Amino acid sequence: MGACKKFPCKYLGMPLSDSRLKMVDYEKYIDKILAKVRCWKLGLMGLDGRLMLVKQVLSAMLVFQIIALAQPIWLHKFVDKIRRGFLWECKEVVVGARESSMKLAGHGLLLVLLVLLQGGVAQSREWYVGDQKGWTFGVEGWPNSPTFKPFREGDVLVFKYDRAAQNVIQVDDFGFGTCTRHPANATVYDSGNDRIRLSRGLINFINGVSDNCYKGGVKISLTVRP
Template structure:
């Protein structure tokens, strides 16, 4: 049996539909701290959220008094940024890859006031 143009079109739609439904979801942008932005006591903000590779964290803050640095687990726990470079634009975006990511404010005392987050990306 031969298949006409209509059959080929249906087959193409089925293939495209399968790819779209089984494919990766569109990347999402998350504003850290939601409407309040990157601030004190934001540590629990990531709880209950599912982050995927390709998602973006957007850090909004007053750059005159805060910053944000991506650090390792040890720097996160100790609130000691050490060699880690801070971002200071007041509107920084970080694209996530699979794994656990740690962010702190490097201004003295801010990390210890829970201006830090850890996010796990699947």
């Protein structure tokens, strides 16, 4: 411990102290994590690459600190927010300016944490199924084409179609695979302009008219994140 002549200090890149560490003591550590997940990197890697980054690299940074430090719960929640934001949709967090005093930086970090932990940065959005084409033939690949769509709990799917020739049925996995109304009490929508608010989990929709689902691919399956 010769490198630490006075506390607080850093040893092997970790903040150490003879008393409880404050939020501001973790600022540089959080900055290192944020530097790994800049928005511009989204254009250079696919979902698999982003998943590898958040699971292997960022998790390893946490484990390295856990070896020597009992990390506070708020830090784990904060890092999880950063990882989810980068994995599913780009949300960068700026933690204070370098020229700010340590006191002001600590207050700024606290405000960012409060906003993130309360979910203040998340806003529901509307997704028009099939985009300009609407709920029609070949829509099955729409959730991932032309780009991956990060569906979140509370978002709204808008189905637009000719009600004389189409409908929308929310089905389970069996119903999706067989293009049948399953379970028997599955909800059927037929207004031609349906608005469905999403809940978390795997959700499936099919067209139950004629063989539009089986032969025309008028069905979608999507994963909704919290």
